[in-house]
Amino acid sequence: MTQTFKTIRQRFLNTLSPTYGESEAESVFIIVLEDVFHYKRTDYLLGKPLALSAADEQQLEKILVRLRRGEPIQQIIGSTQFMGISLKVTKDVLIPRPETEELVDLILQDQQADRRPELRIIDIGTGTGCIPIALKKHLPEAHITALDISKEALEVAKYNALNNNTLIHFILADILEWDLVFTDEQYWDIMVSNPPYITHDEKWDMQAQVLEFEPHLALFVENKAPLLFYETIASFALQHLQPNGLLYVEINQKYGQEVKTLLQKKGFSNVSLFQDIHGADRMIKASLSSK
Structure with missing residues (x-):
């Protein structure tokens, strides 16, 4: 069963905020959405829905693991x-x-x-x-x-x-x-x-x-x-x-x-x-x- 977008977002913020701070953690999350799923920053700010498959969630989890390890988001997305x-x-x-x-x-x-x-x-x-x-x-x-x-x-x-x-x-x-x-x-x-x-x-x-x-x-x-x-x-x-x-x-x-x-x-x-x-x-x- 896939998680809700709200749940995934909160998981990202909870995991990254201790290292990045909440504001930068959210910016990193938006960069991931833009680059990997082509979900525009304006859509995010407007709260437009984003459907994520189980495969999408797995990809996000792999990115989160690398971020938690300290790898810069720019290197992760290339x-x-x-x-x-x-x-x-x-x-x-x-x-x-x-x-x-x-x-x-x-x-x-x-x-x-x-x-x-x-x-x-x-x-x-x-x-x-x-x-x-x-x-x-x-x-x-x-x-x-x-x-x-x-x-x-x-x-x-x-x-x-x-x-x-x-x-x-x-x-x-x-x-x-x-x-x-x-x-x-x-x-x-x-x-x-x-x-x-x-x-x-x-x-x-x-x-x-x-x-x-x-x-x-x-x-x-x-x-x-x-x-x-x-x-x-x-x-x-x-x-x-x-x-x-x-x-x-x-x-x-x-x-x-x-x-x-x-x-x-x-x-x-x-x-x-x-x-x-x-x-x-x-x-x-x-x-x-x-x-």
């Missing part, structure tokens, strides 16, 4: 949304965060005021490809390159680019070895990166589902060199960013002033620190006025 774009997600890529949407939005706002023809953009550490794909959707005339050290991540990014009808040039490389990868003739107008910026000491403050299910390669940097990637990206930009070019990076909120100072000492100008929607230092924008 996709996520980023700025209205559907992206494939696997264990090999970092799940895009809302803060990264804010980083992309900052770039787009600047380009509305200063639209450059034949714009050349490079994304460093692309993961799912969320940043270059979103930029290409809004700046279709731009020439965009995306780089990642992970072959598996690049396969996901290439799939996402193709699935979203965006032409992006992908490079498999380690940005720490940029001087061995790029030629002197390669320049970009915009560089953007959401590099690894969490120190290993900060692991203990993180959710278990992030530590256990998302790639540490995309998350962590050594305690002794928390600014390693910003130092490297800044050096790369000094050689390969056009005069008056722009650099955008997402940062660890604990190191906002340090990254800002680093870029200023490197010779960047107009170095600005931005907060995310939660008020935490999260993004830095800088320009390179001369070589």
